[in-house]
Amino acid sequence: MKMTGAEIVIRCLQEEKVEVMFGYPGGAVLHIYDELFKQEQVKHILVRHEQAAVHAADGYARSTQKVGVALVTSGPGATNAVTGIATAYMDSIPIVVLSGQVPVPAIGQDAFQEVDMVGITRPCVKHNFLVKDVRDLADTIKKAFHIAKTGRPGPVVVDIPKDVTAHTCEFVYPESVQMRSYNPVVKGHLGQIKKAAQLLAEAKRPIIYVGGGAVLSDASEPLRKLVHQLGYPVTNTLMGLGAVSGTDKHNLGMLGMHGTLEANMAMHYADVVLSVGARFDDRVIGNPANFAEEPRKIIHIDIDPSSISKRVKVDVPIVGNVPDVLEEMLKLIDGKKPDPAQTADWWQRIGEWRSKNCLGYKQDKELIMPQYVVQKLYEITKGEAIVCSDVGQHQMWAAQYYPFAEPRRWLNSGGLGTMGVGLPYAMGAQFAHPDATVAVITGEGSIQMCIQELSTAKQFRLPLKIISLNNRYLGMVRQWQEMFYGSRYSGSYMDSLPDFVKLAEAYGHVGFRVEKPEDVEPVLKKAFIDHKDDLVFIDFQTNREANVFPMVAAGKGLTELILAEDL
Amino acid sequence: MRHIISILIENEAGALSRVSGLFSARGYNIETLTVAPTEDASLSRMTIVTTGSDEVLEQITKQLNKLVDVVKVVDLSEAAHIERELMLIKVRATGKDREEMKRMADIFRGRIIDVTDSTYVVELTGSSSKLDSFISAIDTGLILETVRTGVSGIGRGDRILKV
Numbered sequence: 177m178k179m180t181g182a183e184i185v186i187r188c189l190q191e192e193k194v195e196v197m198f199g200y201p202g203g204a205v206l207h208i209y210d211e212l213f214k215q216e217q218v219k220h221i222l223v224r225h226e227q228a229a230v231h232a233a234d235g236y237a238r239s240t241q242k243v244g245v246a247l248v249t250s251g252p253g254a255t256n257a258v259t260g261i262a263t264a265y266m267d268s269i270p271i272v273v274l275s276g277q278v279p280v281p282a283i284g285q286d287a288f289q290e291v292d293m294v295g296i297t298r299p300c301v302k303h304n305f306l307v308k309d310v311r312d313l314a315d316t317i318k319k320a321f322h323i324a325k326t327g328r329p330g331p332v333v334v335d336i337p338k339d340v341t342a343h344t345c346e347f348v349y350p351e352s353v354q355m356r357s358y359n360p361v362v363k364g365h366l367g368q369i370k371k372a373a374q375l376l377a378e379a380k381r382p383i384i385y386v387g388g389g390a391v392l393s394d395a396s397e398p399l400r401k402l403v404h405q406l407g408y409p410v411t412n413t414l415m416g417l418g419a420v421s422g423t424d425k426h427n428l429g430m431l432g433m434h435g436t437l438e439a440n441m442a443m444h445y446a447d448v449v450l451s452v453g454a455r456f457d458d459r460v461i462g463n464p465a466n467f468a469e470e471p472r473k474i475i476h477i478d479i480d481p482s483s484i485s486k487r488v489k490v491d492v493p494i495v496g497n498v499p500d501v502l503e504e505m506l507k508l509i510d511g512k513k514p515d516p517a518q519t520a521d522w523w524q525r526i527g528e529w530r531s532k533n534c535l536g537y538k539q540d541k542e543l544i545m546p547q548y549v550v551q552k553l554y555e556i557t558k559g560e561a562i563v564c565s566d567v568g569q570h571q572m573w574a575a576q577y578y579p580f581a582e583p584r585r586w587l588n589s590g591g592l593g594t595m596g597v598g599l600p601y602a603m604g605a606q607f608a609h610p611d612a613t614v615a616v617i618t619g620e621g622s623i624q625m626c627i628q629e630l631s632t633a634k635q636f637r638l639p640l641k642i643i644s645l646n647n648r649y650l651g652m653v654r655q656w657q658e659m660f661y662g663s664r665y666s667g668s669y670m671d672s673l674p675d676f677v678k679l680a681e682a683y684g685h686v687g688f689r690v691e692k693p694e695d696v697e698p699v700l701k702k703a704f705i706d707h708k709d710d711l712v713f714i715d716f717q718t719n720r721e722a723n724v725f726p727m728v729a730a731g732k733g734l735t736e737l738i739l740a741e742d743l
Numbered sequence: 744m745r746h747i748i749s750i751l752i753e754n755e756a757g758a759l760s761r762v763s764g765l766f767s768a769r770g771y772n773i774e775t776l777t778v779a780p781t782e783d784a785s786l787s788r789m790t791i792v793t794t795g796s797d798e799v800l801e802q803i804t805k806q807l808n809k810l811v812d813v814v815k816v817v818d819l820s821e822a823a824h825i826e827r828e829l830m831l832i833k834v835r836a837t838g839k840d841r842e843e844m845k846r847m848a849d850i851f852r853g854r855i856i857d858v859t860d861s862t863y864v865v866e867l868t869g870s871s872s873k874l875d876s877f878i879s880a881i882d883t884g885l886i887l888e889t890v891r892t893g894v895s896g897i898g899r900g901d902r903i904l905k906v
């Protein structure tokens with residue numbers, strides 16, 4: 177049967193079992209919007225800014241195993257989407273962004289609302305396409321979904337000129353994708369896995385270092401088995417939170433710039449490091465030169481060969497999908513537990529680091545400590561909420577004080593560090609999990625970067641709970657200025673903040689302001705219990721000067737960690 | 744170290760910019776880059792001459808392989824290979840220089856392919872260093888224009904880059 181390009185787009189989305197997509201209309205995508213209107217299978221969520229459409233699709237993908245989808249118009253719609261695309265790219269999130277384009281004959285003419293979307297996004301996509309012929313459309317969309325979700329996941333942009341959506345051709349959705357240039361490795365090399373198992377068996381000071389790759393590949397089950405089989409300590413990156421339960425006694429917590437003392441020390445002094453889908457980021461190991469001082473053997477499991485030996489030299493590279501590799505490793509270990517005596521000294525040292533209680537903080541009678549709010553949120557949500565964070569100090573406190581029992585419950589922008597993702601991520605997560613409790617942890621700076629989405633949340637009755645840790649500062653910036661720029665708070669003070677309670681109310685939501693520590697718990701309860709079905713915005717007026725500790729300053733080594741008590 | 748990387752890439756619009764964009768975004772050197780379709784018109788063959796430490800070269804090959812359109816990548820300079828570059832060089836050829844220029848072209852096995860009263864165009868093929876030597880062997884004051892294609896390379900014997 178002949179169909180128009182616009183019909184084909186929708187049919188492809190249906191074939192891909194897309195249930196929700198996030199978008200914003202405009203001239204170049206009007207044919208597509210018209211087809212969307214005529215069907216019900218793919219639900220379209222109208223956001224208030226294209227950046228949020230992409231973030232919401234990204235949040236949807238992070239909270240599920242599915243590919244998120246966004247639709248934007250050409251020109252400004254497309255450029256507004258770029259921050260969202262780059263954010264997904266840095267954290268390897270599978271999304272497909274469909275962008276409108278001016279008609280093929282107008283391309284290159286500086287036509288109205290023309291931008292070279294393929295050119296603009298090239299450095300921040302896994303791949304992108306410009307479809308110039310309607311006969312290529314179905315094939316291209318099939319490929320886009322395939323590329324987005326296989327191998328190292330990532331965003332794929334499909335740029336579709338308006339005339340292509342009007343032209344017609346026979347519609348056939350390909351059953352599978354064959355690409356001679358793209359065949360990601362899944363199974364790890366058995367010889368390498370054997371070497372790794374051997375090293376692990378002999379380790380005296382082992383550490384299992386877990387990253388976003390373990391979450392992206394849903395590797396929790398084999399990973400937890402491995403940890404318990406070996407009885408070795410685990411640490412995770414900001415992106416790996418929840419892959420191993422945050423309350424598991426093997427878990428030393430997050431490592432890196434704001435990681436725990438025990439995690440950073442264990443990483444530094446380990447004799448064998450097993451990296452599971454983690455990429456030795458600069459916020460994690462600090463300066464690679466300092467990291468290289470201690471001799472250790474590094475085993476690195478990663479599906480992307482370019483992540484391996486990029487920043488530190490790896491002894492046993494294993495290219496493959498985390499669960500596949502771990503299953504093989506478990507088979508090799510075959511129930512043989514290493515003798516606990518072998519690592520007894522190591523656990524003893526870890527115990528000493530742990531006893532410093534590096535996340536301890538001084539409670540205050542008058543001022544609300546931001547850490548306290550997160551702890552109370554954890555209690556009231558029984559640790560079961562999907563927590564979507566923005567970027568700043570509040571993000572670090574959320575990561576430190578809300579231990580995640582399961583993966584895909586912690587949504588945040590790690591690689592790009594994009595302020596403004598929190599609310600749209602929560603929208604994406606709530607659409608994916610309508611019955612889940614979804615909380616946003618944000619700051620008064622970040623929330624204002626996508627605040628318009630309060631309107632979308634109203635339209636679709638999303639009962640999000642927004643926990644704003646309002647320190648009246650761009651706190652993370654202020655902290656660096658306090659520590660490294662002689663307390664010259666240049667541009668980090670947010671003057672003339674809005675009344676967030678009134679703002680929430682103006683959008684038709686419920687708003688509360690909390691100024692005293694004793695009100696934290698009751699108001700949280702009111703929000704999560706009495707106002708279960710409402711969007712509630714809670715403006716916590718927190719201690720302005722609170723800082724995030726521990727901290728490894730940029731360019732320093734993991735052992736040069738600053739603790740709160742050092743100051 | 745200097746390396747010659749050969750790439751087979753899908754002959755799609757924008758393929759070249761994906762590769763050149765990768766090099767500039769990641770701060771890798773490109774000394775020369777040549778590209779043209781192969782006998783199979785759906786594939787392009789690219790040759791890039793670059794320099795960098797072993798670690799950088801490892802990243803370059805990995806990052807190139809990661810590009811979705813790239814089918815194969817080899818570092819030709821890892822084993823026996825042949826490299827050739829073509830240069831067209833226009834020189835002033837008057838008086839005693841005219842004979843001298845002809846002689847130099849012969850020594851370097853170049854061919855004079857355009858002649859006027861006062862100029863020659865010499866065509867020269869060889870390794871990049873041979874072309875460099877020619878340039879330094881003649882009086883630079885006589886050079887009017889040079890154009891070089893950049894390096895093409897191929898493995899010797901059984902080393903074959905094909906899908």
Ligand SMILES: Cc1cc2nc3c(=O)[nH]c(=O)nc-3n(C[C@H](O)[C@H](O)[C@H](O)COP(=O)(O)OP(=O)(O)OC[C@H]3O[C@@H](n4cnc5c(N)ncnc54)[C@H](O)[C@@H]3O)c2cc1C
Nearest residue numbers: 387388389393413414432433434455479483498590591593
């Ligand atoms: C304000 C701020 C502070 C920060 N502080 C910290 C900090 O203290 N500590 C910290 O850890 N981070 C911190 N970050 C985050 C940091 O910038 C990085 O985003 C993060 O450390 C990267 O995590 P990762 O190594 O797990 O890699 P990810 O970016 O999650 O990458 C995943 C890796 O897994 C691989 N992979 C993907 N899928 C698979 C698969 N199926 N099989 C195998 N491998 C796969 C990928 O190829 C990639 O190499 C901070 C960010 C911000 C904004």
Ligand SMILES: Cc1ncc(C[n+]2csc(CCOP(=O)(O)OP(=O)(O)O)c2C)c(N)n1
Nearest residue numbers: 568569570593595619620621622650651652
């Ligand atoms: C889009 C964007 N612009 C700038 C920054 C730099 N930045 C990182 S954290 C931060 C401050 C965030 O302030 P707020 O949301 O109030 O959080 P707080 O640190 O106070 O908890 C800034 C400006 C960024 N990460 N993203």
Ligand SMILES: [Mg+2]
Nearest residue numbers: 619620649651
């Ligand atoms: Mg703030």
